[in-house]
Amino acid sequence: MSRERYEMVVGLEVHVQLKTRTKAFCGCSTDFGAPPNVNTCPVCLALPGALPVLNERAVELATRAALGLGCRVNPVSVFARKNYFYPDLPKGYQISQFDQPLATGGSVVIGKNEKGGDVQIGITRLHMEEDAGKSIHDRYPGATAIDLNRAGVPLIEIVSEPDIRTSAGAGAYLRTLKQILQYLDVSDVSMEEGSLRVDANISVRPPGQATLGTKTEVKNMNSFSAVERALEAEFERQCALLDSGGKVEQQTLLWDGARETVRPSRTKEGSHDYRYFPEPDLRPLMVDEKWISDARKNLPELPEARKQRLAQEFGISHVEVEQLTATPALSDYFEAVARASGDGKSAYNWVMGEVLAALRPSGGDIAHFRVRPADLAELLNLVRDGTISHTAGKRVFGQMVETGKQAAQVAADEGLLQVGDEGAIATWVDEVLSEHPEEATRYLAGEKKLQGVLVGFVMKKSKGRADPKRVNQLLSTRGG
Amino acid sequence: MAVTRQDVLHIAELARLGVDNARADELTKELSAILAHMEVLSQIDTAGVPTTAGVGAEGTPLRPDVGERPVMERTLESFAPAMRDGFFIVPRLATHEDPAESGA
Amino acid sequence: MIVENFKNLGASAIASSVRAGDASPSDMIRASFQRAREIGAGPDGLNIFLHSDESASMEEADEMKKRLESSPDVGVLAGVPVAIKDNIASLGLPTTCASRILAGYVSPFEATAITRLRANGALIVAKTNMDEFAMGSSTENSAYGPTRNPHDVRCVPGGSSGGSAAAVAAGITPIALGSETGGSVRQPAAFCGVVGVKPTYGRVSRYGLVAFASSLDQIGVLGRTVEDAALGLETIAGFDKLDSTSSDAKVPIYRLSALGGPAPETRSPDTEAIRLGRSPVPLAPSPGATTLRGVIIGKPKEYFPDSLDASTKDLCERAFDRFRSLGATIRNISLPRSPLAIPVYYILAPAEASSNLARFDGVRYGLRVDPGKGLKAMYEATRSQGFGPEVTRRVLLGTYVLSAGYYDAYYKKAQAVRTLITDDFRSVFASGVHAIFTPTTPTPAFQVGAISDPYEMYLNDIFTVTANLAGVPAMSVPIGRVRRLPVGGQIITAHFDEFTMFRVAYALEAALGAEAHQ
Ligand SMILES: [Mg+2]
Ligand SMILES: [Zn+2]
Secondary structure (H helix, E strand, O other), rough: OOHOOOOEEEEEEEEEEEOEEEEEOOOOOOOOOOOOOOOOOOOOOOOOOOOEEEEEHHHHHHHHHHHHHEEEHHHHOOOOEEOOOOOOOOOOOOEEOOOOEEEEEEEEEEEEOOOOOOOEEEEEEEEEEEEOOEEEEEEEOOEEEOOOOOOEEEEEEEOOOOOOHHHHHHOOOOHHHHHHHHOOOOOOOOOOOEEEEOOOOOOOOOOOOOOOOOOOEOOOOOOOHHHHHHHHHHHHHHHHHHHHOOOOOOEEEEEOOOOOEEOOOOOOOOOOOEEEEEOOOOOOEEHOOOOOHHHHHOOOOOOOHHHHHHHHHHHOOOHHHHOOOOOOHHHHHHHHHHHOOOHHHHHHHHHHHHHHHHHHOOOHHHHHOOOOEEEEEHHHHHHOOOOOOHHHHHHHHHHHHHHHHHHHHHHHOOOOOOOOOOHHHHHHHHHHHOHHHHHHHHHHOOHHHHHHHHHHHHHOOOOOOOOOHHHHHHHHHHHH | OOHHHHHHHHHHOOOOOOOOOHHHHHHHHHHHHHHHOOOHHHHHHOOOOOOOOOOOOOOOOOOOOOOOOOOOOOOHHHHHOOOOOOEEEEOOOOOOHHHHHHHH | OOOOHHHHHHHHHHHHHHHHOOOOOOOHHHHHHHHHHOOOOOOOOOEEEEOOOOOHHHHHHHHHHHHHHHHHOOOOOOOOEEEEEEOOEEEEEEEEOHHHHHOOOOOOOHHHHHHHHHHOOOOEEEEEOOHHHHOOOOOOOOOOOOOOOEEOEEEOOOOOOOOHHHHOOOOOOOOEEEEEEOOOOHHHOOOOOHHEEEOOOOOEEEEEOOOOOOOOOEEEEEEOOOHHHHHHHHHOOOOOOOOOOOOOOOOOOHHHHHHOOHHHHHOOOOOOHHHHOOOOOOOOOOOOOOOOOOOOOEEEEOOOOOOOOOHHHHHHHHHHHHHHHHEEEEEOOOOHHHHHHHHHHHHHHHHHHHHHHHOOHHHHHHHOOOOOOOOOHHHHHHHHHHOOHHHHHHHHHHHHHOOOOOOHHHHHHHHHHHHHHHHHHHHHHOOOOOOEEEEEEOOOOOOOOOOOHHHHHHHHOOOOOOHHHHHHOOEEEEEEEOOOEEEEEEEEOOOHHHHHHHHHHHHHHHHHHHHHHH
């Protein structure tokens, strides 16, 4: 098997759409799903005489992303033109950054190695550029339809070092990157909606060899798992090629998800000569140190920091905290419940249990979940101080989700407030004993193991309101 | 550096300018003749000389992220060679070029 | 009524008589088109206009009349007919850059410069002929035939703003807009015996100017007098948030008529001139203000080669004599790297052009030629049939110097030498020189078809292209004639010091008087 004889060497280029209201160089809306070519103007249509003006917000978000990924933000960066013809590239060039990018030299920790050390993936550079429009090839026979609504939407391109060694590692890098960008709130990072796109550079070499093999570029993957599968396929292809004495040729390959294979794209190599040169319609981008340090101060809490804090503040395990911090929205919700109820453990149980279960059918977003953290915390308190039983609590929660009512309200309406008073419980116990004569006689005859069954009958009869402790005591005295 | 016919055909391809063989030969001569006059620059010592980046030392101005657009006094249909259902229509790519190339 | 002697009326004169109600805007439009007919500006004559619409202009004039009635103060250009080079986007009239690839294209938006002209009461009467995409020095590279020189129809008007220069020289409009990349306003101004101004790079918004070489392009003004050119520039100059390369430097008043003396608003405090440790030369208090006392004018030896046309040289010497008699000091200077300007320019300008013209691909607007063999074939047919030979040549040249393996040897090298050429100007102005005077062109206008070799044609820009590379302001003023053909003298000043440039131009114009056209 190739695994032993060859090592996979992978670097990833990730394009991420920034969350701005308007495009990178014009005031057109970045809204997703408007009718074709509605969000266009002279600038993004590349009409003769139109000129670009840079969106301040795009610079802020790109800078925040760079700092969040541990990059150095360069006080002076330069936009450059990447020249190529394509019908959804209106100007015939993409405004990007080339030899002087916005940021360089960051890194991402994707996990621990066997010795318990961090597995770190270096980030070579992060630069700003603009998105292209959309070419639709399958809508009209013999024609391609062009929609320029996306043309000019601000992107950052994040280029990793060739530090990735396995397809799983690539997946881990992408999931970590996505999580960090979510916490930084710079993008929707949705591969489905195309706000995050991945190209892979992959080569193979015998383990221990220092020099890199010839790399190929794999494009057209539409999910993280597709990236992993494409890397596996291309790894096997390259290994087989070398085993059969062949040579890997530098080329661009397209992932074919249906066939689970990569196929060469038909653009001839060498026809790629992008003729980069500094964009003369824009001056150099200058971000002063003060502005950068302010941006650094105002960085949102990153996933790692959040995990550390939640773990020790609420005394929950690392496995649990991993689950809770999957998305910023989930961990925000948890933290609010835990803080308001003062009970991290049950907050964890309820959020990961009832809350996610309630969201699942609708696929709803926890940030807009009907039961607000404060309401859930109130319910948790009612359960903890015994005002209602745990079983009743779940029913109350169900009602809160349906009606949006407060916990105490629901409990009262449903008559679920727990009853501890001897008289009421005694009545229920007597009723149960007379309604189940057989169990009763056997129990009273000393068959202690039947006590649980009888408690169950009482709880049922009391619609969960009876305090189980008292019921047990009472039964024991009778049985005793 | 004299321009070769291959150079001319290559850059004509890059620039999407169809040139027939006859024109290619003329252009090879013309461009070589023009570039010969540029050789003088190779003798100039420009070690450590910064390249010109526009007049003035200021950085590029930034616009607020608000949706004000220059008004379009005419519709796309008024100047588009071919439109359908609001799309610009172009001939299908003969050999299907790398679609990822359109993904910026 | 037909306005008497319209062809000799200055813009300010027209505006004041319109504002005073002595003549109506439509009188001016009628007079302008009347003059165009009598001089034979049409395609079979001088071929000055590419697009004009008299009835539409008359309607605009009537609206202007209404505006006047509501508020007599509609601006310094009230009712003044203005012609616009066809590479400046306008509403109403087409914008074709004299190219087949934009035949019939009407822009859905308007250039900032035109918006500012209209806001000040100007009436746009025509889009003028030019070299295709401003690539040329004779207006022979127009897809719609060459423009002829009003002073001698056998000769070219210069270019690429030949139509605008001819319109002003022929008295059809007192002011016209042109554009510069390497001398395309100053050279035709010299050939046609009018005043032509290329402002500091960034002084006028490029928004709506169809890009040729973005780092060099500037909209310029042509006028029959220094006063009209100053008026035109004042109107269009100033920061524009739609052009990231436009400067927010304060725009001083350039018109002598509007100046009492060295008032504070006649300075631009944050100008390059001041960064160089000099403030603009204050205007002498006297209303005539033609004295140049204390002004140092540089005479760069590189611009007076032995090869220079003898009579052009003589007319420049006469100009220097006038400067002396006005109290100026002439200082011999050197701009040693100027001789490198043509090679640098013909690397950088085509490089930027090859990218700027990529948008003309037949997809969204303009010409589309579709042989039915797929997208690439459509691109190639559209572009090879849409662009003329000179545009094709320069796009290929630019593609070549940017392509892999040649970038450093050509483009990068040229950018570095460009810096050296700019440094020459900075150090000369830093040394106390207020203005530089040179011939605008090596020779007067040549005959249509006389120059066929591309590089020989490029040499027409040899004295003008340096100002574009350095970004400094420069203008051409008439300094006399050689065999009926006008000759221009060039005044160059420091970045954003158009004020001093105009002051020297006013003085020379007044001192030469009628000699300027003899
Ligand atoms: Mg990219
Ligand atoms: Zn837009």
